[in-house]
Amino acid sequence: xxxxxxxxxxxxxxxxxxxxxxxxxxxxxxxxxxxxxxxxxxxxxxxxxxxxxxxxxxxxxxxxxxxxxxxxxxxxxxxxxxxxxxxxxxxxxxxxxxxxxxxxxxxxxxxxxxxxxxxxxxxxxxxxxxxxxxxxxxxxxxxxxxxxxxxxxxxxxxxxxxxxxxxxxxxxxxxxxxxxxxxxxxxxxxxxxxxxxxxxxxxxxxxxxxxxxxxxxxxxxxxxxxxxxxxxxxxxxxxxxxxxxxxxxxxxxxxxxxxxxxxxxxxxxxxxxxxxxxxxxxxxxxxxxxxxxxxxxxxxxxxxxxxxxxxxxxxxxxxxxxxxxxxxxxxxx
Ligand SMILES: C[S@@+](CC[C@H](N)C(=O)[O-])C[C@H]1O[C@@H](n2cnc3c(N)ncnc32)[C@H](O)[C@@H]1O
Numbered sequence: 001x002x003x004x005x006x007x008x009x010x011x012x013x014x015x016x017x018x019x020x021x022x023x024x025x026x027x028x029x030x031x032x033x034x035x036x037x038x039x040x041x042x043x044x045x046x047x048x049x050x051x052x053x054x055x056x057x058x059x060x061x062x063x064x065x066x067x068x069x070x071x072x073x074x075x076x077x078x079x080x081x082x083x084x085x086x087x088x089x090x091x092x093x094x095x096x097x098x099x100x101x102x103x104x105x106x107x108x109x110x111x112x113x114x115x116x117x118x119x120x121x122x123x124x125x126x127x128x129x130x131x132x133x134x135x136x137x138x139x140x141x142x143x144x145x146x147x148x149x150x151x152x153x154x155x156x157x158x159x160x161x162x163x164x165x166x167x168x169x170x171x172x173x174x175x176x177x178x179x180x181x182x183x184x185x186x187x188x189x190x191x192x193x194x195x196x197x198x199x200x201x202x203x204x205x206x207x208x209x210x211x212x213x214x215x216x217x218x219x220x221x222x223x224x225x226x227x228x229x230x231x232x233x234x235x236x237x238x239x240x241x242x243x244x245x246x247x248x249x250x251x252x253x254x255x256x257x258x259x260x261x262x263x264x265x266x267x268x269x270x271x272x273x274x275x276x277x278x279x280x281x282x283x284x285x286x287x288x289x290x291x292x293x294x295x296x297x298x299x300x301x302x303x304x305x306x307x308x309x310x311x312x313x314x315x316x317x318x319x320x321x322x323x324x325x326x327x328x329x330x331x332x333x
Contacts, residue, residue: 004064007036009246010038014327015039017303021301022042022239026237028234031053031054031240033056033244033245034061034062035058037054040052048219050219051220052220053233054223057224060170060190063170064167066163066222067167067168068210068214074168075164078169079205083205086147087200087203089142092143094109096108113140114142115144133151134152144198147173147176147177150169155190175204176196176204177191178195228264234277235276236275237277238275240269240272240277244262247259248286249284263294266330269298277332279332281330282328285328298330301328302328
């Protein structure tokens with residue numbers, strides 16, 4: 001089982017590094033900052049009979065987990081229908097392979113009928129940065145125009161739809177949107193990522209993985225609250241894994257607000273520990289001893305990581321710059 005979608009700060013790549021600090025035994029697993037739930041996939045594989053409490057303040061992604069847990073068939077029916085419509089349409093590019101001096105070279109070139117028609121899109125531009133995607137799709141059906149038409153339909157109607165329909169539409173968009181990342185419109189808080197490369201062959205999602213999540217979530221309580229509300233679920237025998245947004249990573253938090261938030265997370269960690277839970281906390285080290293000076297009796301381990309995020313500029317040789325960072329893991333003791 002792997003996470004259902006890419007998530008900023010997702011911990012899949014760090015699982016091996018965390019391995020020696022993960023607990024042998026636990027009867028309840030509590031994850032208050034769930035996102036894509038990479039550590040949950042470890043916890044479920046380790047002890048499928050445990051009780052799980054998963055929470056994230058983002059209600060839209062928690063609806064995806066709730067729909068997969070409780071309404072799998074309807075979720076897949078809606079998703080499969082969107083997938084079939086999308087796959088039948090032209091993608092924006094096609095792959096052209098040429099052989100020069102015995103060496104194969106591949107290029108992605110604009111595909112007639114699938115690539116953006118700037119003139120047409122300009123013609124149906126509405127106020128602000130919106131477009132009449134229904135009209136544009138009607139004139140020029142393609143994967144790109146279908147994506148934007150579906151995104152508009154979702155943004156305009158989600159409040160009148162069933163939870164399962166909302167979740168399936170959002171999952172479709174997340175699987176076809178740019179880099180699989182979540183980006184929300186500031187004014188509405190709704191998913192607003194642009195379209196991706198749309199190079200899918202015959203499927204946009206891994207159905208087997210979705211079915212595995214359906215099984216894994218059966219023992220899970222799925223919440224969408226502020227992390228502090230999950231304290232009541234921690235007790236002796238619980239494993240609590242805290243993975244808040246990285247320090248320094250909040251777009252709309254100033255340093256003081258950010259540090260206050262991180263301190264609240266550390267006190268939450270202490271409260272869970274006082275209840276007898278085994279606790280881990282991940283974050284990023286900014287080199288100013290913030291966590292070191294607040295670790296109390298807990299142990300702090302440091303990992304050097306490199307990561308690439310978003311649409312980075314290519315170097316001359318075609319590679320992408322990787323950013324070096326130091327991750328920390330605070331271990332309750
Ligand atoms: C670093 S991500 C977690 C990534 C996750 N561990 C994974 O592997 O995908 C942090 C998450 O915290 C959530 N979050 C932010 N503030 C929160 C709050 N006050 N309470 C609960 N969740 C919050 C965000 O929506 C985001 O999904």
